[in-house]
Amino acid sequence: MLKELVVNAAEHETRVALLENGTIAELFIEQDDESNITGNIYKGKIQRVLPGMQAAFVDIGLAQAAFLYVDDIYDETSQELARRFEQESDADPNDPDLKPVDDTPIPMEWKPSFTTEASIEDLVTEGQEILVQISKSPIGTKGPRVTAHISLPGRFMVLMPTVDHVGISKRITADSERTRLKELLTSVRQDNFGYIFRTAAQGIDEQRLKKEIAFLTKTWESIQKKNKTSAAPTLLYRDLTVTFRAVRDLLTDEADKLVIDSKIGYESVLSFLDKLMPDIHVSVELYQGKEPIFDAYNIEGDITRALKKKVWLKSGGYIIIDPTEALVAIDVNTGRYVGKHNFDETILKTNLEAVKEIAYQIRLRNIGGIIIIDFIDMKRTQHKEKVMNLLIETLKRDKAQTNVLPLSELGLVQMTRKRVRKNLTRTLCEPCFYCGGDGMLLSKRSICYKIHRDLMSEANDIMGNMFTVKVHPEIAQLLHGEQEHLIISLEREIRRPITIYPDPQYHIEEYHIFETLAK
Numbered sequence: 001m002l003k004e005l006v007v008n009a010a011e012h013e014t015r016v017a018l019l020e021n022g023t024i025a026e027l028f029i030e031q032d033d034e035s036n037i038t039g040n041i042y043k044g045k046i047q048r049v050l051p052g053m054q055a056a057f058v059d060i061g062l063a064q065a066a067f068l069y070v071d072d073i074y075d076e077t078s079q080e081l082a083r084r085f086e087q088e089s090d091a092d093p094n095d096p097d098l099k100p101v102d103d104t105p106i107p108m109e110w111k112p113s114f115t116t117e118a119s120i121e122d123l124v125t126e127g128q129e130i131l132v133q134i135s136k137s138p139i140g141t142k143g144p145r146v147t148a149h150i151s152l153p154g155r156f157m158v159l160m161p162t163v164d165h166v167g168i169s170k171r172i173t174a175d176s177e178r179t180r181l182k183e184l185l186t187s188v189r190q191d192n193f194g195y196i197f198r199t200a201a202q203g204i205d206e207q208r209l210k211k212e213i214a215f216l217t218k219t220w221e222s223i224q225k226k227n228k229t230s231a232a233p234t235l236l237y238r239d240l241t242v243t244f245r246a247v248r249d250l251l252t253d254e255a256d257k258l259v260i261d262s263k264i265g266y267e268s269v270l271s272f273l274d275k276l277m278p279d280i281h282v283s284v285e286l287y288q289g290k291e292p293i294f295d296a297y298n299i300e301g302d303i304t305r306a307l308k309k310k311v312w313l314k315s316g317g318y319i320i321i322d323p324t325e326a327l328v329a330i331d332v333n334t335g336r337y338v339g340k341h342n343f344d345e346t347i348l349k350t351n352l353e354a355v356k357e358i359a360y361q362i363r364l365r366n367i368g369g370i371i372i373i374d375f376i377d378m379k380r381t382q383h384k385e386k387v388m389n390l391l392i393e394t395l396k397r398d399k400a401q402t403n404v405l406p407l408s409e410l411g412l413v414q415m416t417r418k419r420v421r422k423n424l425t426r427t428l429c430e431p432c433f434y435c436g437g438d439g440m441l442l443s444k445r446s447i448c449y450k451i452h453r454d455l456m457s458e459a460n461d462i463m464g465n466m467f468t469v470k471v472h473p474e475i476a477q478l479l480h481g482e483q484e485h486l487i488i489s490l491e492r493e494i495r496r497p498i499t500i501y502p503d504p505q506y507h508i509e510e511y512h513i514f515e516t517l518a519k
Helices: 075-085 175-188 206-229 242-249 263-276 300-305 343-365 381-395 424-428 444-459 473-480 484-494
Strands: 003-009 013-020 023-031 041-050 055-059 066-069 129-136 145-147 157-160 166-168 194-197 234-237 257-260 283-286 310-312 318-323 327-333 369-374 402-404 412-417 466-471 498-502 511-516
Touching (some): 003 242, 003 263, 013 242, 066 129, 157 206, 166 175, 206 234, 242 257, 242 263, 318 343, 327 343, 343 424, 381 412, 444 466, 466 473, 473 498, 484 498
Parallel strands (some): 066 145, 166 194, 327 369, 466 498
Antiparallel strands (some): 003 013, 013 023, 041 055, 041 129, 041 234, 055 066, 129 145, 310 318, 318 327, 466 511
8 A cells, every 4th residue: 555644834834644545544733833732741830639530730831721630640550551551553651541451441531541549639739840741632621631651752662761661562463573672672771661662663673772762761861851950830842743753653654755845844854864764765755846735636625525524425325423522423324325226235335335434534534532423224233243344444544542332222333532632623623603613503583583572571671662673684684574574563562663773793693672762
């Protein structure tokens, strides 16, 4: 499979698209704000301790306080944290949503990943300074989540200075290579830090391993030195930009080529590769076409479609992706597809086609947390098994950790996907200024009826001898036309004239009733 990284670098925003056979599979966006801070390390100050939640809020200098759970500061849990992380590939070792070894359900964010007997008030006090790392960027109304278990990712390894443990990516499957890596680390290791070998470490020699350890150790020592001389709250370490993270984490392992449209960015990538990854040989190209790079690679249209609620399937069916505060609901419908043979086969084909699109959209949109999929009801057990097997197999392409529960009697699939950063919709969109994010408005007829009810109610309390109602022009047109009988009958009943006044500045649901005295 041909994989490419396409980078659109602008002064205010950088976008990195991972293409698989020419189709966008993942999108990473970094804008000129403080929303993409995962991996940053701060010297914070305990702002408030919450015994009832076994957590604390930490002031790290951002608009929102960070959330620190008790298990993220209790030293005795470090070994358990590392044990779970060893089951992952190149995941974040600080993420509380890692899949446990025993395959128990994944706990959702803001909840403990495992329990301890420690109490939060025994571990931290208000005003205490603490070194923390962002494990989850702020999402919506939730502030960032932080952990005191620091992790510093390199090209080949992840350094975990609070954990005395060695782990190896599950993508390195050969027992001989796993044994070799552990023995090699044992021979060169001079500290009791924890290390996780990443997938790229396969085949690494002793010299490169020593350089990697020295680089990560020096970075950690620099952070500690700055921590001793800085006052809280302050930023001690900033993770790489989205372009360099893509180079470090995806290039060679996930992609074979990088194309970037910025000359400065192009030179920076070459310099980064020369300093930190001199031994690899990949294609890095400077895009010089007249057409914008994302248009040239047909990416812009895919991004636009990924922001829509309705996604059409090739057969004529469609899926609806509807995010809520607590979860994301995905509904499958046959739409225009009527099938060629029988009803059961039509449903099966639609569900199978929907599975591939759902897995693709989840990854592209970076949908995380709880996901509920409502497939079209299937009667045959073999059809249900076929759909579930395809869903599980298709989700394996996703680097993010997922956990899928069996199909319920109602035809629903419950699943979770690890959430670290904001999804595509939250990154690029904001609530509609007109509907306030509700997604719905009162119908014009309902607004007219509501005005009628309010006029009836106020007619008994207001002493004026006439009313003026200011409304949106479309409502005024309706009250002077199709719904004019409402005003005529009301004038007759309250025995006072009513004047409808259009105001183009009004929201369509907005109106005001004024009493006036006739001269």
